[in-house]
Amino acid sequence: xxxxxxxxxxxxxxxxxxxxxxxxxxxxxxxxxxxxxxxxxxxxxxxxxxxxxxxxxxxxxxxxxxxxxxxxxxxxxxxxxxxxxxxxxxxxxxxxxxxxxxxxxxxxxxxxxxxxxxxxxxxxxxxxxxxxxxxxxxxxxxxxxxxxxxxxxxxxxxxxxxxxxxxxxxxxxxxxxxxxxxxxxxxxxxxxxxxxxxxxxxxxxxxxxxxxxxxxxxxxxxxxxxxxxxxxxxxxxxxxxxxxxxxxxxxxxxxxxxxxxxxxxxxxxxxxxxxxxxxxxxxxxxxxxxxxxxxxxxxxxxxxxxxxxxxxxxxxxxxxxx
Amino acid sequence: xxxxxxxxxxxxxxxxxxxxxxxxxxxxxxxxxxxxxxxxxxxxxxxxxxxxxxxxxxxxxxxxxxxxxxxxxxxxxxxxxxxxxxxxxxxxxxxxxxxxxxxxxxxxxxxxxxxxxxxxxxxxxxxxxxxxxxxxxxxxxxxxxxxxxxxxxxxxxxxxxxxxxxxxxxxxxxxxxxxxxxxxxxxxxxxxxxxxxxxxxxxxxxxxxxxxxxxxxxxxxxxxxxxxxxxxxxxxxxxxxxxxxxxxxxxxxxxxxxxxxxxxxxxxxxxxxxxxxxxx
Amino acid sequence: xxxxxxxxxxxxxxxxxxxxxxxxxxxxxxxxxxxxxxxxxxxxxxxxxxxxxxxxxxxxxxxxxxxxxxxxxxxxxxxxxxxxxxxxxxxxxxxxxxxxxxxxxxxxxxxxxxxxxxxxxxxxxxxxxxxxxxxxxxxxxxxxxxxxxxxxxxxxxxxxxxxxxxxxxxxxxxxxxxxxxxxxxxxxxxxxxxxxxxxxxxxxxxxxxxxxxxxxxxxxxxxxxxxxxxxxxxxxxxxxxxxxxxxxxxxxxxxxxxxxxxxxxxxxxxxxxxxxxxxxxxxxxxxxxxxxxxxxxxxxxxxxxxxxxxxxxxxxxxxxxxxxxxxxxxxxxxxxxxxxxxxxxxxx
Numbered sequence: 001x002x003x004x005x006x007x008x009x010x011x012x013x014x015x016x017x018x019x020x021x022x023x024x025x026x027x028x029x030x031x032x033x034x035x036x037x038x039x040x041x042x043x044x045x046x047x048x049x050x051x052x053x054x055x056x057x058x059x060x061x062x063x064x065x066x067x068x069x070x071x072x073x074x075x076x077x078x079x080x081x082x083x084x085x086x087x088x089x090x091x092x093x094x095x096x097x098x099x100x101x102x103x104x105x106x107x108x109x110x111x112x113x114x115x116x117x118x119x120x121x122x123x124x125x126x127x128x129x130x131x132x133x134x135x136x137x138x139x140x141x142x143x144x145x146x147x148x149x150x151x152x153x154x155x156x157x158x159x160x161x162x163x164x165x166x167x168x169x170x171x172x173x174x175x176x177x178x179x180x181x182x183x184x185x186x187x188x189x190x191x192x193x194x195x196x197x198x199x200x201x202x203x204x205x206x207x208x209x210x211x212x213x214x215x216x217x218x219x220x221x222x223x224x225x226x227x228x229x230x231x232x233x234x235x236x237x238x239x240x241x242x243x244x245x246x247x248x249x250x251x252x253x254x255x256x257x258x259x260x261x262x263x264x265x266x267x268x269x270x271x272x273x274x275x276x277x278x279x280x281x282x283x284x285x286x287x288x289x290x291x292x293x294x295x296x297x298x299x300x301x302x303x304x305x306x307x308x309x310x311x312x313x314x315x316x317x318x319x320x321x322x
Numbered sequence: 323x324x325x326x327x328x329x330x331x332x333x334x335x336x337x338x339x340x341x342x343x344x345x346x347x348x349x350x351x352x353x354x355x356x357x358x359x360x361x362x363x364x365x366x367x368x369x370x371x372x373x374x375x376x377x378x379x380x381x382x383x384x385x386x387x388x389x390x391x392x393x394x395x396x397x398x399x400x401x402x403x404x405x406x407x408x409x410x411x412x413x414x415x416x417x418x419x420x421x422x423x424x425x426x427x428x429x430x431x432x433x434x435x436x437x438x439x440x441x442x443x444x445x446x447x448x449x450x451x452x453x454x455x456x457x458x459x460x461x462x463x464x465x466x467x468x469x470x471x472x473x474x475x476x477x478x479x480x481x482x483x484x485x486x487x488x489x490x491x492x493x494x495x496x497x498x499x500x501x502x503x504x505x506x507x508x509x510x511x512x513x514x515x516x517x518x519x520x521x522x523x524x525x526x527x528x529x530x531x532x533x534x535x536x537x538x539x540x541x542x543x544x545x546x547x548x549x550x551x552x553x554x555x556x557x558x559x560x561x562x563x564x565x566x567x568x569x570x571x572x573x574x575x576x577x578x579x580x581x582x583x584x585x586x587x588x589x590x591x592x593x594x595x596x597x598x599x600x601x602x
Numbered sequence: 603x604x605x606x607x608x609x610x611x612x613x614x615x616x617x618x619x620x621x622x623x624x625x626x627x628x629x630x631x632x633x634x635x636x637x638x639x640x641x642x643x644x645x646x647x648x649x650x651x652x653x654x655x656x657x658x659x660x661x662x663x664x665x666x667x668x669x670x671x672x673x674x675x676x677x678x679x680x681x682x683x684x685x686x687x688x689x690x691x692x693x694x695x696x697x698x699x700x701x702x703x704x705x706x707x708x709x710x711x712x713x714x715x716x717x718x719x720x721x722x723x724x725x726x727x728x729x730x731x732x733x734x735x736x737x738x739x740x741x742x743x744x745x746x747x748x749x750x751x752x753x754x755x756x757x758x759x760x761x762x763x764x765x766x767x768x769x770x771x772x773x774x775x776x777x778x779x780x781x782x783x784x785x786x787x788x789x790x791x792x793x794x795x796x797x798x799x800x801x802x803x804x805x806x807x808x809x810x811x812x813x814x815x816x817x818x819x820x821x822x823x824x825x826x827x828x829x830x831x832x833x834x835x836x837x838x839x840x841x842x843x844x845x846x847x848x849x850x851x852x853x854x855x856x857x858x859x860x861x862x863x864x865x866x867x868x869x870x871x872x873x874x875x876x877x878x879x880x881x882x883x884x885x886x887x888x889x890x891x892x893x894x895x896x897x898x899x900x901x902x903x904x905x906x907x908x909x910x911x912x913x914x915x916x917x918x919x920x921x922x923x924x925x926x927x928x929x930x931x932x933x934x935x936x937x938x939x940x941x942x943x944x945x946x947x948x949x950x
Contacts, residue, residue, distance in 0.1 A: 031665065032672045040673075043504060047419035048431055051412040051475060055438050058472035062449030069448070121344055124337045136585060137345045140352055143580045145551045146533050148573030152355045155366070155566050162354070162371045196351065205600055208592030212601065246599045250439075257442035260535040264555065278444035278536065285448045286540065298445040305445065309437040317436065317599055495654050496687035498674040499758075500748070501704035510700075514691035 063302060070296035075289055086296035095272050096297060099280035106187055107255040110194045115248060118202035123232050126210035142200040150264035153193040183273030186266045190274055193261050202247050209243040210236055245316045277301055359570035366566045381567035390545055398549040401463050402531040405470030406524050413479040418508050421486035439476040443536045451540050461547050469537045474527035477597050484598025485519025486512060522590040525583050532576060550576050604630050604755050604788040611660035613646050620646040622812040633782055636792045637799040638809035644792045648758050651790060653677045680749035681758040686741045688733035694744045695729040701752045719751035722781060739770045757789040775801055796836050808832050830946040833874045833939060839914040841874045845943055856909035858888045862935040870943035877916040879937035886932030892923055
């Protein structure tokens with residue numbers, strides 16, 4: 001058998017001998033190599049450390065920076081400490097509160113629409129023979145850059161007024177819609193653009209979840225006399241719940257951070273009626289150069305994010321895995 | 323029986339009506355936008371919208387001749403590929419650690435990585451801007467690379483982790499008794515077994531990097547570091563505002579490669595989009 | 603010399619005992635089988651020998667040296683897994699060669715050794731295939747070849763045959779035994795299948811709930827079980843166990859009466875009698891309703907219901923009787939085992 005002699009093994013490998021000596025009750029000469037236990041213990045931490053450090057630099061450092069800056073007046077010239085003044089101002093700032101409200105309003109309406117549409121589409125396609133074709137067609141809007149989609153909608157609704165023109169031709173309205181001066185129409189455009197582009201995200205996930213479900217269960221239910229819709233409602237939907245929660249959570253995060261569409265289509269107008277939190281921070285920081293105030297708004301948003309992450313997201317991902 | 327079949331046929335009609343109208347809703351704006359890209363500028367904004375325009379390659383010539391389109395493309399490609407590379411280098415060992423070892427604090431570390439995905443770009447935008455300014459990285463591809471990598475690191479890690487969790491523990495035990503070190507196991511056993519996962523993660527990361535807008539807008543303040551996504555916002559000409567046919571054409575140039583890779587990884591898409599939480 | 607000793611080995615996960623106080627010496631070149639139902643700690647014991655798991659307490663000794671804390675990769679053990687654990691991205695050839703590469707065996711030797719190992723398991727024609735392109739039996743043999751290629755200190759086999767169909771399993775049993783004899787390498791084999799244990803083992807270790815129940819040769823385990831667990835686990839169908847009272851050499855339970863047992867013992871006992879030690883007779887110890895009849899071809903198994911107890915009897919292959927009728931069986935008193943009713947331990 002190809003076994004190194006006892007003496008050879010330890011003599012050839014000084015590190016092994018050293019470790020063997022360090023370990024109590026072990027003979028100095030050994031045919032078994034003993035490795036550094038401490039290295040072994042720390043190895044998994046070493047593997048994950050670079051990623052964590054990188055993320056900390058990009059998230060934790062800015063977090064601390066933002067918190068610090070939020071206690072200063074930072075607007076041209078040197079930083080001036082002003083305590084909680086920025087936060088006090090936020091509480092009374094109707095633009096900030098309005099931005100919170102707009103984000104919530106646009107986000108929840110858009111998310112609800114996307115969810116219902118995606119479920120409907122998934123329900124009708126998942127056992128359809130043409131599923132691959134449907135999936136590719138429905139996927140198309142998602143694969144455009146969000147900024148491009150924003151321009152598409154800006155052109156169709158505002159600049160070229162194609163939407164109004166079509167409605168006029170259909171006899172539904174008589175004059176061009178004054179979208180830019182109507183808060184609700186402007187919001188509707190933002191919602192429509194988001195629904196158009198991101199319903200596929202949910203659709204793809206829901207279809208995969210439905211296709212992944214056990215066909216035998218469906219067949220058993222069908223033999224028991226259940227209709228397709230009854231199967232979907234009573235069996236598929238409850239089974240999909242963790243998937244729906246994860247998908248909606250991810251979608252909700254992206255909607256609440258919506259920026260490009262606001263920046264390009266409405267610029268937050270009319271009268272700040274479509275300004276989202278992200279756009280508010282951008283505007284105060286990079287248009288009014290009121291960085292301390294923008295940082296205070298960031299911190300508020302950060303706190304909201306952490307709360308949501310610690311509760312909803314954590315649970316969503318844990319339940320989806322089990 | 324006959325009645326039931328009738329009902330089935332009717333429901334099928336309704337089904338295809340629903341699916342067909344959604345398909346129309348998806349594709350009609352796309353086709354119209356394509357027609358914008360292929361028409362002369364004078365036919366874009368007119369008192370009456372023009373639905374059947376004259377075909378023109380005006381925009382095509384414009385983007386290559388009037389703008390440094392090649393540079394925008396190069397910037398995009400470099401920043402995106404660079405960021406994905408950074409992500410893989412960091413994420414593969416991290417995912418290996420999170421999926422194949424048990425240690426104190428592992429789940430918290432994993433969740434910390436996940437939670438950075440929840441961070442709104444706007445929250446860190448101001449500090450990141452100051453950070454890059456003091457490092458002299460504003461207006462460089464390097465800054466974009468670093469930011470894109472950070473945005474996508476959580477999702478790349480979690481997707482790869484999910485694929486690693488699928489590898490039976492036995493395989494690792496076998497390699498260990500065969501005499502392989504932990505690093506060897508990663509390189510020779512685990513990585514070859516999760517190539518689809520690595521590709522999926524890379525593609526999804528690429529899409530998100532192409533889409534990124536806010537940071538790019540802040541970091542890239544001159545054409546030096548413009549990427550396609552932000553370049554669009556700068557296709558303006560004089561008094562008559564945005565040059566939509568150029569915008570549309572560039573949108574399609576970016577769309578085609580994304581569409582092709584996504585169709586190629588279709589089967590893995592749902593898993594990638596949910597960061598591995600949902601298996602396709 | 604490849605002798606392995608387990609001294610007071612324990613493995614706990616929180617409050618759960620995986621293995622408790624196992625003492626065992628595995629002799630050089632021995633074929634030792636760890637046998638028990640699932641969750642009995644047999645696989646954990648093997649994984650601790652492999653170094654894939656560290657004992658919470660106790661020592662593992664190889665070659666007279668304590669190897670606790672030595673990594674699996676430094677222990678020179680070769681393991682065959684239940685799911686084969688072939689590396690899916692490598693061909694069969696590369697799979698078999700992998701341990702040689704990892705152990706820095708001179709590359710010039712690799713080819714010859716891989717081919718020799720493949721030949722031994724009759725896999726030479728399939729060396730270029732990926733595992734996905736192999737049948738279950740071929741995968742099993744590839745895994746075996748990967749283990750034998752480096753002639754390790756000890757073979758560890760964790761239920762290697764449980765994913766094969768019955769016929770293939772029988773062939774592989776013979777092959778494994780042959781290879782082990784030929785290579786003369788100490789082997790520890792984990793299984794829940796008593797036939798595998800009986801046919802392969804030099805010695806069997808029967809385990810239950812993390813503890814060793816009995817160690818012995820197949821004959822000892824079969825003919826001289828240490829307690830009711832071993833008695834009831836070994837044999838197919840297993841030994842009949844009937845609880846009752848023993849007084850003055852007479853055992854009595856509902857519907858059963860047996861005389862001629864040792865009269866120095868008494869009290870609440872369990873008697874054990876193997877189906878083959880029962881005979882259908884006109885007069886006997888038990889008369890009861892026929893509950894089941896299973897003709898298997900070369901023998902007929904008869905199941906009687908006495909009270910709430912089912913008694914298995916091995917009858918002649920031509921024996922037939924309608925279900926629900928009565929039958930009488932006689933026991934061979936010399937072949938009756940006595941166990942303590944409270945502890946389950948054998949009374950001698």
